Amino acid sequence: MSTFCDNINNAGLFDLGFKGPAFTLKRGSMWERLDKFIVNDCWLFQFLLTSVTHLSLAGSDHRPPLISITSSELSSTPTPFGYLNMWSSHTLFSKTISDLWKDISHPDPLVKVSLLQFKTSKALRKWSWEAFGNVLTNVSDAEKEVINLE
Structure with a gap:
């Protein structure tokens, strides 16, 4: 060798x-x-x-x-995908995931899992932006408000 x-x-x-x-x-x-x-x-x-x-x-x-x-x-x-716990409390979260997964099929299970991961992360990024806006800016603004109230 x-x-x-x-x-x-x-x-x-x-x-x-x-x-x-x-x-x-x-x-x-x-x-x-x-x-x-x-x-x-x-x-x-x-x-x-x-x-x-x-x-x-x-x-x-x-x-x-x-x-x-x-x-x-x-x-x-691209930034790494990160799941936000607040998503699961949104009324459209489960429907968004189930609708997305219905459209993904492939005979090879490894390819299917890869497609599910890629398409789910892409769709959730878009959905999160539409449902919650810029989360980092919203959190930063809320923290500033709390500091100003103190």
Whole structure:
């Protein structure tokens, strides 16, 4: 294995690494990492924000890798999705989720879960803005009011 790694280094290639579980294959009690994404410096320069994620086991002995490729020319990255507890108290929250999930189907369960996550987070961001406005500004304004009342 060291000869393989030495040859990769001598060729100026890099393993992108990964997020998630360390191993991608389970055979009985044995775990192994089979999937590696190897790139050169030109790739890294062009696609600086490339990432690899090992997905979960679902009906298989193999964790499929998901590679996200983003050009370094994109200056802004989307903010991470965050669930707000106040959403569940809104009368339209459950209907919004159930209507969205009715439209998503795929025979592969991993793809379906990925689609559900992506579309749900996108739809909830939009819905939250329409239902509650800019939450951070509203909270900041409320805090200022409390300070002024004291």
